[in-house]
Amino acid sequence: MRAMFRTSYAQDLLLARSPAAWGWYGLLMLVLLAIPHMLGEFYVGEMAGVFVFAIAGVGLMLLIGYTGLVSLGHAAFLGIGAYTNAILLTKGVPFIFSLPAAGLLTALFGVLIGIPTLRMSGLYLAIATLAFGSIVGIVLEKWHGLTGGFDGLAVPTPAIFGYVIEGRTGVYYLSLAILVAVLLLAMNILRSPLGRAMVAIRDSEISAQSMGIHLAFYKTVAFAISAGITGLAGAAYGHYTNYLAPDGFGILLSIQLVTIVFIGGLGSLHGAIFGAIFISMLPQAIALSRDSLPFGLGRLPGLEPSLFGIILVLVIMFEPAGINGRWLKAKRWFGEFPLHRRAAFRRQKSYAKSERLR
């Protein structure tokens, strides 16, 4: 393992831990910028989809992975963001205003759903957010005048300062830019007192409170930020699909978003990205293998949701740290090769707390 030699406290506040890390992220950025010039339209579109899911994944990761509040209604926030952006664009609002407006309005909805659910946690919170999700779904369906109901809503092509964001490539760069901005925001949150307060609430509400953390306030803030980021993802999603229909923002999408967070690995931004890649690749993998599956399994309806479910269960059982956990282990294994200790990769059972204060 490489040891870091640190010479100042400011060094621990940098976004990347070492110059080498900056190099790798820079290289990744260059590759991502070059991809539309190297790959075909199809792959660029798929990658844009990954980015959109990654944005939403980062938003949900802040809530589930860092604050420990499970939401099964995030598809609603995605929908609110998508519709807000599309409706504002239709009304002639420029994209540079409609995009932040989508984020802000969704954040406001996050506060609205956050306040009544503050006293809940765990399953009860999940159920409350699930209910919120279906309410929003119904509103999107029935409010025909605003959303077009089941007729759907065509999303106008956005333009920034006269530069039209068109086609797969345009959406690709747009969602990449939003993703990078959102990641920077999330990293800022995580290295400041706000992020630590979120982690404190996740690990022990009672002692967070004793440290002077106002639980209700910080949970609301976490909900607002998470919802706002998901709203931005929604705006990008609208441009990705070009067409909005209310049934696209249902429970299945919410579960996909939760799956991103769990499969990617709770409590890591890398995990949100890994999860987004996974969730976008899986339908493709299913489509490719559909014909080669035996006994007509490939033609079974509901194959995709059930596979999501099975994989989620397997991940929780065998690798609770998700893909990111695997990634860290792989990195460590190569870093220590050939001197790795097998015990370092074994799952540990931590001792259980007793008489825990509620």
Next chain:
Amino acid sequence: MSQDESYFAARDLSMRFGGIRAVEGVTFDVRKGEVFSIIGPNGAGKTTIFNMISRIYTPSGGSLHFAGQDITRIAPHRIAGLGIARTFQNIELFSHATLLQNLLIGRHAHSHVPILSQLAFLPSVRQAEIDHRRKAEEVIEFLGLQRYRDQLIANLPYGVRKVVELGRALCIEPKLLLLDEPSSGLNVEETEEMGFWIQDIQKDLGITIIMVEHDMKLVSAVSNRVLALNQGRILSMGTSAQVQSDPEVIRAYIGGAPEPAPEKEAAI
């Protein structure tokens, strides 16, 4: 009574859970700079008093005063800001964060940068973070935790976690420190070490300490005064030796002075 004589005061404090009277009519004063221990058998109401002080419970009756201020109805998250820190009986650390992060969370009561500037991580936030870090490092040095600085709490041994929890409380820069069974789960050497730290905190940092403890050796070693509770009521208060020799206290712990045994009829 001067403010130093009664730096912290509980007046006629009561706590009822339904029909159970966990604490009843408890009144005591803690002087500035002393170590005040609360002892008593299981279920005596010791931790309940702590939970009332840190406002996890709202007292059913009576009042609490700290540094001349009534804190009976203050919001729980404002307690730390007043300078009251606590540790927990069963360790309530943030176990999926590193030791350093835990200590920095302890600095929360001292961070006043607005949320929006945190989102942008403005230079003011950076400077505040460095100041918090400096303070946290002071605590790390005070408690000799350097080698564990970047480790996750979940990977630390129990004895170290106890010390980390003490450190996190010190990061609040408290005026009053509540220690809930600092020696529980520790072995003899670790308990002795904990005793030295408590004395250091009292003497070097000048922090007033209220401690709930079962280990009488530790209690006698560090306490200026001791309060004995049983079934929510005060049994005895005074120096450690006075309290330990109080017949009421002995009866509560051992179950009554040996009464003359009734004459037994010869069996068989």
